[in-house]
Amino acid sequence: xxxxxxxxxxxxxxxxxxxxxxxxxxxxxAQSAKLRVGLMLPYTGTYSQLGVAIENGFRxxxxxxxxxxxxxxxxxxxxxxESEPAKGIENATKLVQRDKVDVLVGTVHSGVQMGIQKVxxxxxxxxxxPNAGVHAATRSLCAPNVFRTSFTNSQPTRPLGAAMVARGxxxxxxxxxxxxxxxxxxxxxxxxxxxxxxxxxxxxxLPFPNVEFQALLTEIAALKPDAVACFFSGGGAxxxxxxxxxxxxxxxxPLYGSGFxxxxxxxxxxxxxxxxxxxxxxxxxxxxPRNRAFRLAYAKTYKLxxxxxxxxxxxxxxxLIHGANAVKGDMNNKAALYKALESATIDSPRGKWxxxxxxxxxxxxxxxxxxxxxxxxIGIAAKALADSGAGCKMA
Ligand code: BEZ
Numbered sequence: 001x002x003x004x005x006x007x008x009x010x011x012x013x014x015x016x017x018x019x020x021x022x023x024x025x026x027x028x029x030a031q032s033a034k035l036r037v038g039l040m041l042p043y044t045g046t047y048s049q050l051g052v053a054i055e056n057g058f059r060x061x062x063x064x065x066x067x068x069x070x071x072x073x074x075x076x077x078x079x080x081x082e083s084e085p086a087k088g089i090e091n092a093t094k095l096v097q098r099d100k101v102d103v104l105v106g107t108v109h110s111g112v113q114m115g116i117q118k119v120x121x122x123x124x125x126x127x128x129x130p131n132a133g134v135h136a137a138t139r140s141l142c143a144p145n146v147f148r149t150s151f152t153n154s155q156p157t158r159p160l161g162a163a164m165v166a167r168g169x170x171x172x173x174x175x176x177x178x179x180x181x182x183x184x185x186x187x188x189x190x191x192x193x194x195x196x197x198x199x200x201x202x203x204x205x206l207p208f209p210n211v212e213f214q215a216l217l218t219e220i221a222a223l224k225p226d227a228v229a230c231f232f233s234g235g236g237a238x239x240x241x242x243x244x245x246x247x248x249x250x251x252x253x254p255l256y257g258s259g260f261x262x263x264x265x266x267x268x269x270x271x272x273x274x275x276x277x278x279x280x281x282x283x284x285x286x287x288x289p290r291n292r293a294f295r296l297a298y299a300k301t302y303k304l305x306x307x308x309x310x311x312x313x314x315x316x317x318x319x320l321i322h323g324a325n326a327v328k329g330d331m332n333n334k335a336a337l338y339k340a341l342e343s344a345t346i347d348s349p350r351g352k353w354x355x356x357x358x359x360x361x362x363x364x365x366x367x368x369x370x371x372x373x374x375x376x377x378i379g380i381a382a383k384a385l386a387d388s389g390a391g392c393k394m395a
Pocket of ligand 1: 108110111131134181
């Protein structure tokens with residue numbers, strides 16, 4: 001090597017060392033800066049209580065770990081999505097582009113989730129779904145950066161029909177709100193009910209979040225089915241349970257539900273809720289140490305009883321803690337982060353669950369009945385139930 005070339009290569013090496021040492025503090029800075037968490041949830045409207053419960057559960061999980069994620073302080077950014085699908089993309093974009101969140105936690109409503117899904121797929125931001133069960137999010141539109149900690153809409157209702165037939169209720173009317181959550185809950189119900197030998201007399205619906213149930217309840221009374229099965233949740237579930245009793249149907253035609261029907265509403269509906277049988281991945285009375293400890297801590301912190309939405313928020317926190325710890329707070333280490341999230345076993349108040357290949361929980365579904373304003377477990381309706389993940393091709 002000529003002396004001129006030796007000088008040049010030595011100076012190139014020096015420049016390289018200098019730029020690496022200039023870069024290192026930047027990387028360390030990025031990891032020591034606050035980790036930005038976006039919460040996109042409904043804080044108004046029929047699902048407002050669901051949004052609050054999810055945030056409560058999420059924050060409780062983080063606080064139990066000292067309030068940090070992978071050693072980093074947290075800064076929260078919040079958007080009220082109003083359960084309004086038309087604003088889904090705009091609201092998710094605010095969190096991703098304006099607030100530059102490292103992780104987007106949201107949401108409740110399946111239609112709004114489709115907006116988040118688009119933004120998550122386009123931007124690559126880590127997206128954790130703490131409720132919305134829309135099939136596409138972990139089926140045809142699944143993505144490496146999207147993980148769900150709740151359910152697919154058909155998961156809780158898939159085992160409901162067999163439980164109804166076992167109780168001698170072979171002719172049912174189905175009633176729901178007409179949007180993805182109701183339609184897909186029906187899909188699961190129909191599959192299980194028909195397979196168990198049941199028949200569906202009529203499928204009734206009204207637009208979300210309409211609560212004018214009167215005409216439909218009159219129609220149910222005239223149809224005289226063995227039972228009614230439904231999907232409603234939040235404020236609308238309170239009204240449906242109350243109206244069902246007020247119409248004189250309670251005690252005459254047994255009411256069954258996707259378990260969301262009786263979550264977070266039992267104080268409000270009082271005696272009208274007693275005896276409703278449902279299927280869900282959680283029950284208040286689950287007698288496992290993890291659930292007992294969770295319920296005590298939640299009641300102490302928030303002066304409220306937790307429900308399935310609080311559990312899902314809590315589990316979203318647990319999953320994020322697991323991922324952030326695995327990469328020591330470096331959320332840009334995507335390969336290691338996703339690997340950790342995919343292989344997590346979440347020790348949840350609902351019982352332990354794992355992530356399916358399409359990033360949706362594999363979990364037990366419980367058969368429950370409302371007794372003394374509590375969702376009591378009366379059986380396991382399905383063990384380690386996984387969603388099909390149909391059409392999910394992870395890049
Ligand atoms: C949904 O829109 O996906 C949903 C809303 C409330 C409870 C369960 C599912």
